Amino acid sequence: MKLRQYLRSDAARGYLLVSPTALYALLLLAVPLAAIFAFSFWTQDYLTIDKTWTLKNYREALSEPLYRELMFRSVRISAAVTLATVLLAFPIAYFVSFHVPKERKSLWIFLITIPFWTSYLIRVFLWKVILGYNGVLNTTLQGVGIIDEPLTFILYNANAVVITLAHAFAPFAILPIFVALEKIDRSLLEASLDLGESKVTTFFRVTLPLAMPGVIAAVLIVFIPTIGDYVTPRLVGGPNGLMIANMIQTQFLKLNNAPMGATLAVLAMLIVTAISLVFVGLNRKFLRGQK
């Protein structure tokens, strides 16, 4: 009787309905992630996997200069991408939220998201065409007479990776900031102006603090996936622009060393999580200080 009553309750129905999706995520996400974690403590000798638990991979990953360099570089590049993307995105989100008439806002947001949905591979490849030695940018600048020699610092290095990823992740930064700006009660801004603040101080003391949750979301949404990007460093990065995902792929598919690849994947996840938590923690403090 009690069971039947429970089965009719909201909670039971909710669980029942959410269970196919939740089970799918459990089986295909949680289990594989656990497997990667286990693998990182195992070792591989050619085709046989030695399942004795050891920290050998972690010691190697942390002491080998190549792995360390790739980790640091991935964090550096991701941080640069995040900074560039969010700084470039904020004015756009601000413009659409505050200066575009209400009925045209969806159109702007749609226009901003379209390039993001078109073939990622081809977009990245075209940046190679734009930034190359005989590329669109160089020939244009030379044609106009701004430069005499083609610029070489913009392809096959970390700069190229930053430019290309800043392009690829633009909507990820714009949308959360836009949503946060949309939520701001416009009368607060009027109140601030009425109370004698200038437009600039109103922006820094009212608008920006209220938009901070969106900015934080944008930072996380850009920073976390970019650290694991594979295509961009491979196509436009050159040897000095490769990142940790390229090494993870090499370990799995070329060197046939899945445990080492797993270790690097786990370390990458740990680093991303740690940096994200520190960032969110710092902002909590900052936001509380504002009150």
Next chain:
Amino acid sequence: MKGGWLKIYAIGYLLFLYAPIILLPIFAFNDATIIAFPLKGFTTQWFSELATIPALHSAVLNSLLIAVTTAVVSTVLGVCAARAAARYQFPGKKGIMGAIMLPLVLPEIIVAVSLLVVLLQLGLSLGAWTVILGHVLICTPFSIAILNSAFQNLDMSMEEASYDLGETPWSTFRLITLPLVMPGIISSLLIGFTISLDEFIIAFFLTGAEPTLPVYLWSQLRFPQKIPVVMALGTILVLLSIILLTMAEYFRRRGIARAGGKDTGGFL
């Protein structure tokens, strides 16, 4: 003028966003094997060459099969989760939904290698179905994001009215709920299809011997003489994505209007 500088900046930024897409057709119709300025002349040769590559055709068919299946499965899973989240209160809802949405922020390479490890450990052979498994995982969060607004805008009193008038839960769902959220479902199908068709990393790891379209494209990027054909193919793909997205946006807006909600803009 209000926001004058910002407007100039916004237009410049849109140019930056659209630069690769604008260049794509220019090189696809350019009569030269080297992708660079100055342009040589107009040709449709690269497009006609597309018809003569059997490997490309099987990759396209493979990708279509994967994309359609992914779109359907992830939308069904999305409907379950979005409906549960909008309609019912249950302990641990936030945590469960968070776990389901996690692939949205997880680097794709992590999803790809972790699935690969498990599949190989289980001794399963790779193929289209393993790519589908991975794609459903990353498409479901997008489906949920789209369907959430559809289900949240739903007026519960309409369903109650239907019960009062003697309909069963199933017929109510079929006759009342489903038609109201249909635009959201179509939009979710289109988005799932688009994401799956374009996804590279997971397919790269899990595809086995039969490449999907992006994996095929990737293999061609290594050969300079094949690049113009890739540009032609890319032009068609971009056009297709834009058409699909415009349809998805149309249905999404219609759905919001139908449910009487207010448009908040954007898919995410």
